Amino acid sequence: MRTTRSVVTAAVLIMMIGLGLEARDVLGQVAQTRRTQTTENIEGITVSGKATAYARPDLMEIDLQVASASELTADAIVKYRDAKARIEEAFENLKLDQVEVAELGLLVDQKGPSPNQYGGIDPRATLSAKPEVQLSRKLVVRCSAIEGRDEEELLQLVARLLDVAQDAGGIVGPPPGVNPYQYSSRGIDLSLVRFVVEDFDAVQEQAYEAAIADARARAERIARLSETELGPIVAIQELSRPGDPIANVTRVVLPNEEPPREGRLESNRLQDVPVRVELLVRFQLRPAEDEGADTP
Template structure:
């Protein structure tokens, strides 16, 4: 009798699990639907440049290295402000002080006197992309001896995102129509639409344009792209 009860309970549990699995599958895969991904891109010219400038000093006296770095970066800041860069577009992004013990090049042994090195870095937002070369030159002439990346960006990418979204929806519908045609069914209206961007900030496209940067360092702006991905579930008959 106990074995029969256990068998009955087991059958009920298996039946409930099967019913739950069936309901879950029905929820995840509605009948008479097809799901496609659509991708869209829109391209635009950059209107903002982020310039990384910095100074590095060294001395056997820690305070001398530290003070020299502070003076040098302040000279760079003053020169950039005089060139028209606003306070909101200047940001200190790094201050590093570390001790280094250089090797004696003749003996190959570590030296006995430490050297202190200080790095102070500054992020500069240039809103007139035609002047970025001149801004870099001004920073270097004022004392900057470190230059990081100079990524280009778009201050307000909303318009490009809208264009990319429209292209993604069009791409998804085209894919769905092709699948429906291959299956011999009639495509209906979408029932589920999920959007996600490509997980990247605007990326530099491979079409560069020369003649950019003013009279300073030669710089090429290229183009930037914004990507949007959508997943659309369509009904069909």
């Protein structure tokens, strides 16, 4: 009986030792795999590359507002049609091939009292004013192919377009009901003229090329200081590109204003517009070769 117990105990011990050895081998393989994966993950360097190129604006835009209001909706429609027709006819009479008038969405709302310079509304105006139906539309006067014109010629053209718009009854500047004091104090651009770059593919290619060269120069310096050799590019991430909205920046939009268009660059100044690119580039790193080693 004792012999049987001893045999069973010995068998259990042998089995436990075997399981322990197998578990150790498995854990060793897992640890080795983790070390290998970690080594593979850190065998590289990630640097940022930045570059800025400049593009000349090729389009000029002027925002106008045509609006009409009346207590009767039918009267407001008639007034709106007449006002819009006057503006369109005025620009057609200029006979400028590179100037066109584009229409944005029609807005139908209720006309209210205008705010004062302090951002408030006179309560006496709300008591005496009767509700009126208001029709308004934003018109964009676009002048293309301006990159070949000098500053004086563009100034004369801007003056001519603004004078024609105001003489025809167009509203130049902020739309009706917008307090310019309130929005100018919050850093909102209320400029009359906008200069646009729509075709910047060639300049963007130059910016990408310069950003990659900048990243390579940074990586080569770090590799030299760490006594390693820089390998090929293994990954590229685009952090920012021209025409995209700025991240983490809250944009304050005017009431009933359409969101900004993507894929183009805008400036309120007549100057070269910067085309900025930022990339995150990952290079492979290799151990530096020993120059003094004997060659076979």
